[in-house]
Amino acid sequence: MSEKSFSSWVKSGAPWVWLNAGAVSISLVMVVGLLGLIAVRGLSHFWPADIMEVSYTEPGKQSEMIMGETIEVEVVPAARLKRVGVDLPEGQESAERILMKVGNRDQFGMDFRWFNSPWLGEASFPEEIISIERREWGRFYGRLVSVKQQGDLVASGDDAYEELQQRIRRSNDLIVEIKQLEYTEIGKINHGIEGIRLERRKLELDGEVLGSVKYVELNQSEKQFDLAYKKLQKQLADLYAQLNRDQMVVKMSDGRDVEMPLAKVVLIHRPNKMGIFEKIGFYGHAVWEFVSGDPREANTEGGVFPAIFGTVMMVMIMAVLVTPFGVVAAVYLKEYATQGPIIRLIRIAVNNLAGVPSIVYGVFGLGFFVYFLGGNIDELFFQASLPAPTFGTPGLMWASITLAILTVPVVIVATEEGLSRIPRAIREGSLALGATKAETLWRTVLPMAAPAMMTGLILAVARAAGEVAPLMMVGVVKLAPALAVDNIAPYLHLDRQFMHLGFHIYDVGFQSPNVEAARPLVYATALLLVMIIIVLNIAAIGIRNRLRENFKASES
Secondary structure (H helix, E strand, O other), X not given: OOHHHHHHHHHOOHHHHHHHXXXXXXXXXXXXXXXXXXXXXXXXXXXXXOOEEEEEOOOOOOOEEEEEEXXXXXXXXXXXXXXXXXXXOOOOOEEEEEEEEOOOHHHHOOOEEEEEHHHEOOOEOOOOEEEEEEOOOOEEEEEEEEEEEXXXXXXEHHHHHHHHXXXXXXXXXXXXXXXXXXXXXXXXXXXXXXXXXXXXXXXXXXXXXXXXXXXXXXXXXXXXXHHHHHHHHHHHHHHHHHHOOEEEEEEOOOOOEEEEEHHHEEEEEOXXXXXXXXXXXXXXXXXXXXXXXXXXXXXXXXXXXXXXHHHHHHHHHHHHHHHHHHHHHHHHHXXXXXXXXXXXXXXXXXXXXXXOOHHHHHHHHHHHHHHHHHHHHHHHHOHHHOOOOOOOOOOHHHHHHHHHHHHHHHHHHHHHHHHHOOOHHHXXXXXHOOOOHHHHHHHHHHHHHHHHHHHHHXXXXXXXXXXOOOHHHHOEOOXXXXXXXXXXXXXXXXXXXXXXXXXXXXXXXXXXXXXXXXXXXXXXXXHHHHHHHHHHHHHHHHHHHHHHHHHHHHHO
């Protein structure tokens, strides 16, 4: 290529087109690769891995039997192994080191251990080894010895496993029934008793005479709640007696027998005996439990449903708040305000607000919304509850409003861009036909700008769903005792604190006492958060496309 043709090729802009295309391609490959890594690391955690049994003999120590799952294999240089007393054959420069999940943390003190391959014997995968998922202390591996009922032997040998599965299902059904009583029925009673306490406090503040008709009615209501509570307490005592009836005896890898109440067991399976289709079914069940269950073991076990619910609920409330305010502000700036230096300064301020660090919004939300507005609301409407705060404490409403303020610049800018693209002739034609300016905006301009509004909302949702720093100040917690929606009036409790997937990732990844157990859940939760953001964006994009199609149809 001659110098002249090369110069003309550069001036044509083709190199920059190819450069941009290459940058976009590399970015897409990196994003897809990152999502693939997260998916593989997170979703593989739920697969029922085979349990290996192998002897392990360290130099100068007695041989021991190891039972567990292989988690990771790494190659270690010979020099590093030599420092811990492992001498490799001459000419061998490295050896493998295996990380195994041995479980039984309450017995061994740790549930993950590294083993040097040269000290490992020949591995086997006995079919009778069972994996026990517990409500506390993580996984337990061993061989089933017997099943007991109130200390008496019920089954042992080959028949014990089927008997155990039946009793586990019974135990889980009882736990569901107990939770239903505790969180629903007793929750209603506690709510009613608290309401009576607040009514008494209101009467005191209003100067009502003790022993008046209102006090008598409250006392009668309280007696009815007490009677209902005693009945439920009796039912709970019976259920707990039935729940604590069964036990199982399991032999660990070191030969010791451990008796375990079935009330502490979630499920039991034998992965070494499962076929491929059984494992696929178990895998689907495990993924569903992760999505629909409650967290356990400092969030390193169980599910993340409360965090999913809190994330989606907060984003929906934020979207309801940010859309009208952003649209109204954009309409005023574009259609009504006199264009001048003040409006230009306002636009500069709006654009700069989009770049303010999110933690600053969190500090503002805590100081203004929680302490100032929430404190004044408690003083005006919830005096009977004081000094315990109602709205003067971080909660779902303040978190949603804080994120609405954080994302409103995005909606304003996107809506203004949409309004700018509407030809002036359309406005003038509508006014010429006798429509007022308000009617022109409402019936002509805003419907045409609706796709741009939805674009702003899409960007706002994408940013809000992933924010964590401000939420740590205005409402999110490690573990919420109850969801913001229940069957107790007013059903939606905006004053409650909530869980969030982003904070859940931070907590599990950096605050967990058991790092190895928490690592796969970090990947799985991160993938789930990305999927939720994608689903929310797809829903908003679908609405935007439908608005565009409706506008095209009305034009034709």
